[in-house]
Amino acid sequence: YLDDVVALMSPGGVKVSLEGRNLLDQNYILKATPAAVSPPKLWLLGSSMYSAHLAAAKGLPYVFAHHFSGQGTEEALAVYREEFRPSEFADTPTTFMTVNACVAETRAEAQELIRPNLQMMAWLRTGEPLRALDLVEDSAHNQLTVQQQAIV
Numbered sequence: 001y002l003d004d005v006v007a008l009m010s011p012g013g014v015k016v017s018l019e020g021r022n023l024l025d026q027n028y029i030l031k032a033t034p035a036a037v038s039p040p041k042l043w044l045l046g047s048s049m050y051s052a053h054l055a056a057a058k059g060l061p062y063v064f065a066h067h068f069s070g071q072g073t074e075e076a077l078a079v080y081r082e083e084f085r086p087s088e089f090a091d092t093p094t095t096f097m098t099v100n101a102c103v104a105e106t107r108a109e110a111q112e113l114i115r116p117n118l119q120m121m122a123w124l125r126t127g128e129p130l131r132a133l134d135l136v137e138d139s140a141h142n143q144l145t146v147q148q149q150a151i152v
Contacts, residue, residue, distance in 0.1 A: 116135070126148055
């Protein structure tokens with residue numbers, strides 16, 4: 001399916017056939033971005049070892065979703081770098097690191113502002129259902145398990 005996404009992102013798109021329709025021309029060009037004049041730089045964001053292997057095999061730039069699980073980043077990047085095959089997308093292993101940051105006048109204010117995000121991450125990492133991000137004021141009243149508190 002990754003190859004299909006790459007094709008959809010290209011300026012030419014992909015030809016799809018709409019079978020079973022009463023249309024004169026049953027072939028259509030499907031484009032992810034109709035106004036594209038060149039393909040965008042593709043990156044694979046993954047949260048498993050499978051994604052590291054796939055990005056390496058396809059020669060794609062790769063980012064590990066450390067923010068999802070909080071584990072496996074070093075191993076996934078080592079596999080990616082070790083198995084990387086140059087391609088039209090990248091000639092060497094290419095990655096970057098994301099950082100969740102909150103800036104405020106004081107440390108206490110920054111910690112208060114980031115609390116809803118940290119709680120959401122704790123719920124995600126402990127298998128809780130995702131929900132809308134709380135307002136800062138509302139997040140102060142949330143009850144967290146001991147495990148969730150440790151993550152926060």
